[in-house]
Amino acid sequence: MAKKGPFQLALVEDDEEVRSLMKLLLNSGSEFYCSVYENAEAFLAALPEIDPDLILMDIDLGPGLNGIEALKKIKRSGRKLNTVMLTVHEDDDSVFGALCSGATGYLLKGTTPVKLLDAVRQACLGGAPMSPGIARRVVSTFHIGQSNPLSTREKEVLTLLCDGESYRGISKKLFISGSTVRTHIKHIYEKLEVHSRAEVVARAIREKLV
Amino acid sequence: MAKKGPFQLALVEDDEEVRSLMKLLLNSGSEFYCSVYENAEAFLAALPEIDPDLILMDIDLGPGLNGIEALKKIKRSGRKLNTVMLTVHEDDDSVFGALCSGATGYLLKGTTPVKLLDAVRQACLGGAPMSPGIARRVVSTFHIGQSNPLSTREKEVLTLLCDGESYRGISKKLFISGSTVRTHIKHIYEKLEVHSRAEVVARAIREKLV
DNA sequence: GCATAAATCCCCCATTTGCGGTATGTCCTC
């Protein structure tokens, strides 16, 4: 884990100017050694021959595969590679698409050189660098929905419902009759405005009600 | 948004030594002004009178409320306050407990002074500073389970199942007979080793199979 | 003190679900 530099970097970026500037920046010290690729296909072709500590990937990559699709291919290949996105896109689809596809970091172009070097270093050492606004959005996905209209008992029932327990199973675990379980569930459905178990489980998990 | 310093900080920390050292560090420039509280109760009592840009909260806080419980109280009060945890705990319960309760950042004690100042600055400016290993664990919660044993058609059925559609509803949407839907669902249950709709929905959502 | 919410229990009844089979045709691989 505690591998010492120079770290091998691979930059995948289709813009000629950005590519050479980034290469210049990253190779300016002896800390990193950066090779560059101008599209996903070239990079994927070279990948079997190289073993980068970190991939820096643009999202827009000309006519072929984009960065997120390339990431998915890498992931499917089974190799565990660190990839940080380096892009101008900050819409949810790009950000969470990249993270779900295996990115370990997400930096916006416009990050200052000194912060960028720091982020690259962090990524090589097991961190997950993200531009401030991106990081904030990522953590806010954990923040749970405040106003949960369910009573304590209803929440208990809902939890067991999400575990796949039947009415009978719930009644045994809570030491109440099946009828009471039914009543609680009816109330839960009314409050959450759903009409089936599947919906209530989906809501509960997605909105972290349990 | 682009408020200029000095930023008002509030540090909640029960250890006398850490508290005074942190205060010294944070107040060393003109960038921040930091007031300190030695437990959650003292801080919550003072809260109506103050308006901090950022709260730095320890998790272990002596005999009363701990940091996460304090966070929940703040959240329930309805005030939108930035809170960064500053702690030695890096178990999942602490990390994700704090994030779910509203923390916007998570720093480990042991962060160097210069990185800490940078993190505090970032938090004040809308970022979400996290110690590298923490950040990595947070982003890895997005990484989706690679090998999904379901066929394409089965995934389509599963998606509709998660939307709360009945067999009949699914059969209409996919233009296949109810019997076929049932067969697909039987196969899905076998592959995922579940025996009810609630379980399959819970699995699918939690493991991002859909 | 009275309204309200929560928690407990019961009935009826139609629909849905889950499990056990079986069966056909396609496409792909060995």
Next chain:
DNA sequence: GAGGACATACCGCAAATGGGGGATTTATGC
């Protein structure tokens, strides 16, 4: 060309689920 996965389709049956009612007790708040 046999075997396998996939998608399609059917039957029967018992159990679970969901919607409609109604009911009591215990807190809690105004």
